[in-house]
Amino acid sequence: MLSQTGRTFEERWEKGQMRQTTAKILNQEDVTKREWQNLFWDVHGVTCWDERGWQKVLSALEEMIRAFVLATQRRVMMNEDDSTLLKAYIAEWTRFFTQTDYLPKPFRKSSTGEGKGSATTPGNDDGALVLKLMLDMWNEGIFANIKDRLQVSAMKIVLSERRGEAFDTQLVIGVRESYVNLCSAEDDKLKIYKENFEKAYLEATEEFYQARTAEYLAQNGVINYMTYALEKLKEEDQRALRYLETSKKSDSAQKLHECCVSILIGHYKDQILAECPHMIATNENDKLFLMYNLMNEVPDGIGPMMANVEAHIFQDGLADMQSCADTITTDPEKYVEKLLELFARYSKIVKDAFRDDSRFLTSRDKAYKAVVNDVSVFKLELGVKPKGAAAKTHPESKCPELLANYCDLLLRKTSTSKRLTSDEVEGKLKDVLLVLKYVQNKDVFMRYHKAHLSRRLVLGTSADSEKEENLVEWFREVGMPAEYVNKLARMFQDIKVSEDLNQEFQESLRRQGNSVADTVSIKILNAGAWSRSAERVPVSLPLELEDFVPEIEDFYRGMHSGRKLQWHHHMSNGVVTFCNKAGKFDLEITTYQMAILFSWNQRPDEKLSLEDLRLSTQLPDGELRRTLGSLIAFPRMKHQVLLCRPEVKSPREFDDKSVFFINQDFVVVRNGKVQKRAKVNLIGRLQLSTETSRKEDNEAIVALRVLRVQEAVVKIMKMRKRISNAALQTELVEMLKNMFLPQKKMIKEQIEWLIEHKYMKRDDNDINSFIYLA
Structure with a gap:
């Protein structure tokens, strides 16, 4: 048995079945199970008992594979026509590549610890050496000689497909697979494919479209060209899935896509974008969606479209508001309806044309906010607070006041609230909250809404007390300052407490035998929650009322x-x-x-x-x-x-x-x-108003802003300890944005005031930095 195992390579290869079985495998001839098993046994015997056996096996295999490749080369090169050459090559390659899966298997040396011949073997996987040998032989003998013709022929087929002519998909796929599988390098298996097939495919694609796009655009116009470009992009993406390598290690499809985007869209971006303003103005949402899909592929393609949308919304919205200024400035209901109509119109554009892309929603919000807060149609002049306030404030939009007036129309017993159902009133109040989200200076709305609420509660003119309280909770949900919401809630509580006090007062009058007890109603309100003007207007009351004043005070x-x-x-x-x-x-x-x-x-x-x-x-x-x-x-x-x-x-x-x-x-x-x-x-809108109350309200808004700015600056400085002027202003605006947008002049003045009063100081080494003083 030992003598049989120890036979030399020459005996096994030349005189035995080792050579014949290897040739059968290489030529795809039938191999019996016994022949297959004997081949494994022979390789094992040679490599274990003959110190030079493995090298001899590799040399013999190399000679046999080279002869096979040379024979195959002659058969392939006999075809002069590109198409027949492709077919012949792919057929021969497919046959050869199939054998690369079988032939290396028997030539794996057994791992027996200290086997002879291991010193001559680089690496542990000897089968991989055989595979590399086979691929290198094919590469040198055939592929290197005809790869240019293969690429040209494959690109001609792809060109025929692009022209709509007859083509054979499998020929291109076969060429691609040979490129992918030929490389034996461990570090980059796709090296040959990338340097040859991928490169040729991208160059052919670029050449094809460069020759056609400019002419198509000139003949068919931008609109038709956009449709053409989008169709071609989709076609090339689908074609890439068939003809290019799509494994995880390959980015060929992405490279092709970027190449097509550059040629089809990037070169003509300015011409396409030039049509955008007209499309927006004429509500051509389908065409805008087409442009959006194209520009979304190009670097900085969406930016100009966003700018166009923003400009259109602002200009169109402002023009619309100005055209009906006479009506909306005097009728809060029509004003709010106009704002909601504009919002719905622009939201439809963003939804239909841009599928609610968050970037375009941001542009819509930014432009709509500018319309809501614009002062060219109507403006609110806030009063001047001489102590600590800015010397002169900029005009502000009257929108917050009109929104508050509209809420009053819905919540007070008016013809407007009477003709609406409860659900309709609730829906319109939520519409007000939608617009309020875009109001820059919400503190103005807060003050006017509170004044209206005070009037309704004092006069008892609320149409629905439940809606009143619901609205206060909705304010909390949309991010209104908690301090403001809590004061409104306290006002409702005061009214309920006053009702109980009033009943007790009337009962005390009845016990005294006063016949007018049921005609007197008192409301005792907390100054902190209602915060009305401290102004005491002198008036000579009728005697009938004057008599009740001391009684109420004593009670x-x-x-x-x-x-x-x-x-x-x-x-x-x-x-x-x-x-x-x-x-x-x-x-x-x-x-x-x-x-x-x-x-x-x-x-x-x-x-x-x-x-x-x-x-x-x-x-x-x-x-x-x-x-x-x-x-x-x-x-x-x-x-x-x-x-x-x-x-x-x-x-x-x-x-x-x-x-x-x-x-x-x-x-x-x-x-x-x-x-x-x-x-x-006959009360009308006089109630809760004095001659100077409106001026005082406006001055109070400014005064409160001054305090809010001071408070926010101190809070930021206490947290940061040290901060630059730019960073301080950024954080300040972010902190106060839910109430109002502080003017730079006001910020500067209040910083100076805080420095003067030793709350903070400037850095001695950097005038633009501030340090907190504990």
């Missing part, structure tokens, strides 16, 4: 010791009955209106001068004129309660010659019929 002091009551008569109102020959009319009026009308209580037919009324009511001149104006020219009344001679167009025209008297012919006409009994509301 409240009896329940709460140490608390101070302040009377704000401009927030009070009542109902008086006016009697004449036409009938009886209940007039809902403010305390100031009541003081004026009661001047005639004991002298109904007399005519009183402006000075008489000033002495009778003790009202300041401005309040007296405004209140008289509301009684003489109430806009919703055909017949006025009070008349003036001579007639004037404005309360400012009242002078010493003006005389006022009760209109004894006052009647209420409804549906063309004179009413003998009616109730008339």
Whole structure:
């Protein structure tokens, strides 16, 4: 047995079956199971017992493979036609490559510890040496000689496919596979493929489209060219999956895609983008979507489109607002509806043309925010706060005020709220929140909304108290400052507490036998939550009201010791009955209106001068004129309660010659019929307003902004300890953006104020850096 195993290479290779079996495998002839097993045994025997056996095996294999490759080369090179050459090569390569999977297997030397011949063998996988030998032989003998012809022929087939002519896919695929599988290098298996087939494919693609794109664009125009370019991109992507290597180690498909993008789109980007503004203006969303798909492939292709969208939204939106400025500046409902219409219009463009791409949504938001906060249509001039505030503030959009007015229309008992269902009111309130998201200075909205809410709660004119409280919670959800929301919630709580106090006060009056207990209603409100003006306007109350003041104060002091009551008569109102020959009319009026009308209580037919009324009511001149104006020219009344001679167009025209008297012919006409009994509301929008309240409100907004800026700067400095001026301003704007956008001048002034008061200081070595002082 040992003698059989130890036979020499010559005996096994030349005289035995080793050579014949190897030749059969190489030529794809049938090999029996016994022959296959004997080949393994022979290789084992040679390499284990003959020190030079393995080298002899490799030499013999190399000679046999070289002879096989040379024979194959002659057969392949006999074909002069490109097509037949391709077919012959692919057939021979497929046959040879199949054998590269079988032939190396028997030639793997056994791993027996210290086997003979191992010193002559580089590496452990001897089969890999055989595989490398086979591939190198094919590469040197055939591929190196005809690879150029193979590439040219394969590219001609791809060209035929691009032209729509007949083609054979498998020929190109076969060539590609030979390129991919030929490389025997361990570090880069795709080296031959990349340096030859991939390179030729990309060059052929570039040459093909460079010769056609410019001509197609000139003949067919930009719109048709965009369709053409997108179709060709898709075609080339699909073609790449067939003809190029798509393994994880290959990026051929990506390179082809980038090549096609550069040729088809990049070279003509400016010409394509030139059509974008017109498409946006004419709502050609399908064409915009096509352009979007193309420009999304090109570096910095989307940027110009975003700029065009942003410019269109701002210019178109502003033009639309200006065209109907006369209507929307006086009607909050139409104003909000116009803003919502614009938002829906531009959102549709972004959705249909750009599929709600986040980049275009950002452009929409940025431009829409500019429209909402624009001051060219209407603006709000905030007052000047002399101490610590900016010397002069920039005009701001009136949008926050109009939004607050619209909320008031929806929540107050008005014709608007009455014609809407509860769900419709809720939907419109949420629309307001949508617009409010884009309002830059939300603190203005907060102040006006709070003023309207105060009016509704004091007068009891809320259409739906549940909606009122829901809106406050929605403010919290959309990121309104917690301090503001909490104050609104406290206002509702105060009203509920006041209701209980009022019931107890009325009960105490009944116990005293006072017959007017049910006609008196008091509201005791917390100054911290309501924060109305501290201004005390002097007024001479009617005796009927004057008697109740000490009773209410004694009652409240009896329940709460140490608390101070302040009377704000401009927030009070009542109902008086006016009697004449036409009938009886209940007039809902403010305390100031009541003081004026009661001047005639004991002298109904007399005519009183402006000075008489000033002495009778003790009202300041401005309040007296405004209140008289509301009684003489109430806009919703055909017949006025009070008349003036001579007639004037404005309360400012009242002078010493003006005389006022009760209109004894006052009647209420409804549906063309004179009413003998009616109730008339003369309060209008006067309630909660004094002559200086609007100015004070605006000044209070500025004053609060000053405090907010100071507070935010200190908070940032306390956290950072040291910070540059630019970084401080960036963080400050980010911190305050949910309330207002601070002006640079205000920021600078408040930083100087904080430095002056030793909260912070400038760095001695860097004037643009600040240091916190604990």
